[in-house]
Amino acid sequence: MLTLKVNGRSHQVDVEPDTPLLWVLRDTLGFTGTKYGCGISVCGACTVHMNGAPIRACVTPVSSAAGQTITTIEGLQGKVGHAVQTAWEKLDVVQCGYCQSGQIMGAVALLSQTPKPTDSDIDAAMAGNLCRCATYQRIRAAIHEASKQLA
Amino acid sequence: METIRIENESRRQFLKASAGLTLAVYLPLGLAATDKSAAAKTVLEPNAFVRIGADNTVTVVVKHLEMGQGTYTGLPTLLAEELDAAWSQIHVEAAPADGKRYNNLLMGPMQLTGGSTAMANSFEQMRRAGATARAMLVAAAAQRWKVAPESITIREGVVMHAASHRKASFGQLTEAAAALPVPAAGSIKLKDPKDFVYIGKQAPRKDSKPKINGSAIYTQDIRLPGMLVALVAHPPRFGAKVKSFDASRAKAVKGVTDVVEIPSGVAVLAGDFWSAKKGRDALSVVWDESAAMKLGSTELEAQYRALLEQPGAVARQDGDAANALKSASKRISADFHFPYLAHATMEPMNCVVQLSADGCEIWNGEQSQTMDQNAVAAVLGMKPEQVKINMLYAGGSFGRRASTTADYIVEAVHIAKAIKGRAPVKLVWTREDDMRAGYYRPMFLHRVSAGLDAQGKLVAWQQRLVGQSIAAGTALEGFVVKNGVDNTSVEGASNLPYAVANITVDLHSPKSGVPVLWWRSVGSSHTAFSTETIIDELAQAAGRDPVEFRRDLLAKHPRHLGVLELAAQKAGWGKPLAPAPAGEAKERRGRGIAVHESFHTFVAQVAEVTVKADGSYSVDRVVCAVDCGIAVNPDVIRAQMEGGIGFGLTAAMHGAITLKDGMVEQSSYIDYPLLRMDEMPKIEVHIVASSEKPTGVGEPGTPVIAPAVANALFAATGQRLRKLPLRVAPGAGPA
Numbered sequence: 001m002l003t004l005k006v007n008g009r010s011h012q013v014d015v016e017p018d019t020p021l022l023w024v025l026r027d028t029l030g031f032t033g034t035k036y037g038c039g040i041s042v043c044g045a046c047t048v049h050m051n052g053a054p055i056r057a058c059v060t061p062v063s064s065a066a067g068q069t070i071t072t073i074e075g076l077q078g079k080v081g082h083a084v085q086t087a088w089e090k091l092d093v094v095q096c097g098y099c100q101s102g103q104i105m106g107a108v109a110l111l112s113q114t115p116k117p118t119d120s121d122i123d124a125a126m127a128g129n130l131c132r133c134a135t136y137q138r139i140r141a142a143i144h145e146a147s148k149q150l151a
Numbered sequence: 152m153e154t155i156r157i158e159n160e161s162r163r164q165f166l167k168a169s170a171g172l173t174l175a176v177y178l179p180l181g182l183a184a185t186d187k188s189a190a191a192k193t194v195l196e197p198n199a200f201v202r203i204g205a206d207n208t209v210t211v212v213v214k215h216l217e218m219g220q221g222t223y224t225g226l227p228t229l230l231a232e233e234l235d236a237a238w239s240q241i242h243v244e245a246a247p248a249d250g251k252r253y254n255n256l257l258m259g260p261m262q263l264t265g266g267s268t269a270m271a272n273s274f275e276q277m278r279r280a281g282a283t284a285r286a287m288l289v290a291a292a293a294q295r296w297k298v299a300p301e302s303i304t305i306r307e308g309v310v311m312h313a314a315s316h317r318k319a320s321f322g323q324l325t326e327a328a329a330a331l332p333v334p335a336a337g338s339i340k341l342k343d344p345k346d347f348v349y350i351g352k353q354a355p356r357k358d359s360k361p362k363i364n365g366s367a368i369y370t371q372d373i374r375l376p377g378m379l380v381a382l383v384a385h386p387p388r389f390g391a392k393v394k395s396f397d398a399s400r401a402k403a404v405k406g407v408t409d410v411v412e413i414p415s416g417v418a419v420l421a422g423d424f425w426s427a428k429k430g431r432d433a434l435s436v437v438w439d440e441s442a443a444m445k446l447g448s449t450e451l452e453a454q455y456r457a458l459l460e461q462p463g464a465v466a467r468q469d470g471d472a473a474n475a476l477k478s479a480s481k482r483i484s485a486d487f488h489f490p491y492l493a494h495a496t497m498e499p500m501n502c503v504v505q506l507s508a509d510g511c512e513i514w515n516g517e518q519s520q521t522m523d524q525n526a527v528a529a530v531l532g533m534k535p536e537q538v539k540i541n542m543l544y545a546g547g548s549f550g551r552r553a554s555t556t557a558d559y560i561v562e563a564v565h566i567a568k569a570i571k572g573r574a575p576v577k578l579v580w581t582r583e584d585d586m587r588a589g590y591y592r593p594m595f596l597h598r599v600s601a602g603l604d605a606q607g608k609l610v611a612w613q614q615r616l617v618g619q620s621i622a623a624g625t626a627l628e629g630f631v632v633k634n635g636v637d638n639t640s641v642e643g644a645s646n647l648p649y650a651v652a653n654i655t656v657d658l659h660s661p662k663s664g665v666p667v668l669w670w671r672s673v674g675s676s677h678t679a680f681s682t683e684t685i686i687d688e689l690a691q692a693a694g695r696d697p698v699e700f701r702r703d704l705l706a707k708h709p710r711h712l713g714v715l716e717l718a719a720q721k722a723g724w725g726k727p728l729a730p731a732p733a734g735e736a737k738e739r740r741g742r743g744i745a746v747h748e749s750f751h752t753f754v755a756q757v758a759e760v761t762v763k764a765d766g767s768y769s770v771d772r773v774v775c776a777v778d779c780g781i782a783v784n785p786d787v788i789r790a791q792m793e794g795g796i797g798f799g800l801t802a803a804m805h806g807a808i809t810l811k812d813g814m815v816e817q818s819s820y821i822d823y824p825l826l827r828m829d830e831m832p833k834i835e836v837h838i839v840a841s842s843e844k845p846t847g848v849g850e851p852g853t854p855v856i857a858p859a860v861a862n863a864l865f866a867a868t869g870q871r872l873r874k875l876p877l878r879v880a881p882g883a884g885p886a
Contacts, residue, residue, distance in 0.1 A: 019425045027423035032372035033365020038582040042820045073365035088363045096219030097362030098497040098546025123829035132497045133219045134797020136831035
């Protein structure tokens with residue numbers, strides 16, 4: 001039995017310790033906003049925060065997440081999270097939407113570290129988040145927009 | 152279990168209604184409750200597309216799949232326009248599978264989302280649906296206030312009688328309106344376009360909020376009580392079958408409940424994904440490969456090359472191209488190679504199935520309802536109407552979910568059948584399964600030979616295409632294949648718009664065991680490339696500017712001309728490009744243009760590229776002009792052009808599925824890379840003002856970018872690239 005702290009609540013989970021955090025979040029706890037895209041940390045759809053830093057839940061064994069503070073899209077709160085989601089909505093970034101939870105978690109982590117990112121900061125931070133609909137231009141604009149709102 | 156309807160946007164309500172850890176388990180009940188309460192409030196329902204509740208909500212039923220292209224915004228825009236509803240009171244609901252009420256009007260009795268037809272076939276239908284509801288609300292208000300209907304106006308959901316200062320919401324009138332007869336179709340008048348308040352203006356996406364807070368429900372997110380997750384071991388080669396398998400190690404994995412053979416492989420079921428995956432990894436299967444496809448891409452290409460030398464089925468013949476070519480002053484001939492391509496949707500294929508004694512219920516990012524109902528019914532020995540389909544958001548499709556064989560849906564049904572319907576089943580393909588199990592944009596080879604006369608006029612065009620038919624052997628064959636020509640193989644080539652008196656386009660459709668399917672823009676995904684790069688070569692051979700050369704040949708095609716001129720003007724065509732940044736003397740820059748019509752929408756793009764000495768290149772800027780008739784949602788159109796260009800760039804710069812000994816060599820985004828943030832150009836989209844009926848925008852942005860980039864790479868390097876993805880040889884070229 002492991003204790004997971006997700007979105008401000010503690011959960012006891014009875015799973016194999018090598019189970020990726022992604023599947024515990026989705027299948028055991030029902031936080032399905034975090035998506036499965038590749039399972040090998042090359043697409044970013046499963047990005048969540050562990051102690052505020054972005055991680056790929058698909059390759060993070062649940063045992064290593066035990067006791068840490070995990071935040072998923074469902075639990076995103078605070079000034080930066082709000083600014084990012086507001087900018088995403090204002091610019092109508094989404095298309096199919098499947099990657100967007102991961103994109104937003106990535107953007108929030110970036111802006112928390114770097115409140116005024118340049119285009120190359122954005123490229124560096126977001127290049128691991130794939131979007132097959134190629135909403136990249138709007139993601140970039142929305143990150144700048146959120147940065148402006150936070151200033 | 153009682154029948155329920157999934158509403159993507161109702162997740163929030165259900166989240167509120169359910170608590171903590173158990174939320175997923177109670178999904179169907181939560182939704183059922185939501186649905187019932189919605190039904191209780193429903194008062195006015197004049198047709199299959201709109202319900203207006205006493206609580207003032209307007210529920211718009213959308214028959215097409217929302218896969219990112221914006222149909223959950225576009226179709227409600229039409230209805231809201233004629234209803235004069237407030238945008239905020241519009242709620243979107245997925246239509247059930249019902250070919251009688253929700254067929255695609257351009258596809259006869261079929262309910263299908265595809266061919267960029269959602270807007271085109273719904274433009275009148277949704278407006279009439281809204282106008283009908285509006286007429287009933289107006290009649291109810293007129294009766295209540297004892298005034299003439301003509302004296303009543305509606306603005307943003309408020310019904311008004313100006314002279315007496317009386318007002319009512321829709322909700323206050325629905326009960327009275329519902330008691331009135333639905334007006335005859337002939338009495339319904341649609342708005343004059345000058346009075347539009349939403350069409351051509353800003354209507355924010357209806358799917359934005361649930362997709363940014365994690366509440367949007369995709370197939371991957373469905374959880375039903377007792378549901379099992381299934382992974383399937385597919386054969387490594389197409390056409391192979393299970394010979395035998397040893398399930399003992401798989402069954403020893405904790406959580407694995409069943410290991411069953413199905414026609415497409417062996418399925419391993421467990422209560423959750425990870426246990427099912429471990430179980431599948433532990434499975435050993437011996438395959439019968441006697442009927443398997445064992446060729447590689449190289450062997451297939453050799454077969455196709457031989458076919459390039461022989462005449463094929465004729466798709467178009469005007470004049471005598473062979474003779475005209477012989478007497479031409481200048482001739483150009485080039486062969487093109489287009490690889491297999493994967494759709495590679497972010498959400499891998501998946502499907503949820505629940506069997507009961509009297510039917511089958513499916514949850515899916517559903518793109519092809521009537522064909523899928525037929526395919527599932529055939530497996531189960533049921534009637535198609537016994538197959539209930541819940542259409543969910545799709546995490547991308549690009550054609551993949553409009554499968555001609557309902558492949559992954561049928562696979563899920565076979566699994567549910569194999570466990571005798573004991574539990575609901577969610578079939579999940581891993582990324583690797585998705586990359587390797589098909590279906591693909593078919594590999595194509597083209598040969599184009601064209602000739603100019605002494606004055607540089609285009610006098611001859613011969614084009615031969617070799618590639619698998621998507622429609623042959625499917626239920627759509629009669630619809631798409633005529634005289635041995637699958638129109639989806641030659642579209643974009645057989646309707647070449649350029650003025651040429653002598654033209655032949657012919658086609659070989661070799662069979663191979665590789666499963667193929669429509670891929671965003673279908674035939675145009677290859678034909679736009681060969682036609683638009685050869686035109687560029689011809690312009691060069693004639694000593695003409697590529698825009699001028701096209702302009703002369705498009706005199707009878709004003710809409711092609713319109714986008715060509717607009718893109719060229721906005722891109723500053725003819726003005727010098729800014730040089731590569733200082734200190735990067737070996738970088739070469741170039742600009743290229745392409746124009747193409749697909750799905751009755753016209754697109755021109757100008758691409759600007761920078762090429763480094765090692766041959767690597769970036770696409771820096773793209774200026775796109777689009778004419779899709781009346782621009783219903785300009786921002787959705789811009790988004791589809793941006794996304795279509797990004798999708799096309801993945802194919803232009805990276806995409807190739809290859810086979811070796813019959814096995815697909817790629818497995819994931821590592822060896823089938825997608826365009827990334829740092830590779831995305833700056834894109835400007837310009838929309839041609841038009842009063843023509845609207846046409847689709849999901850696909851037409853995609854095929855134009857690769858030829859625009861290839862022409863730009865030529866301008867930068869002098870290299871003509873004819874094989875996709877585009878690889879520039881290192882070394883010198885024109886500065």
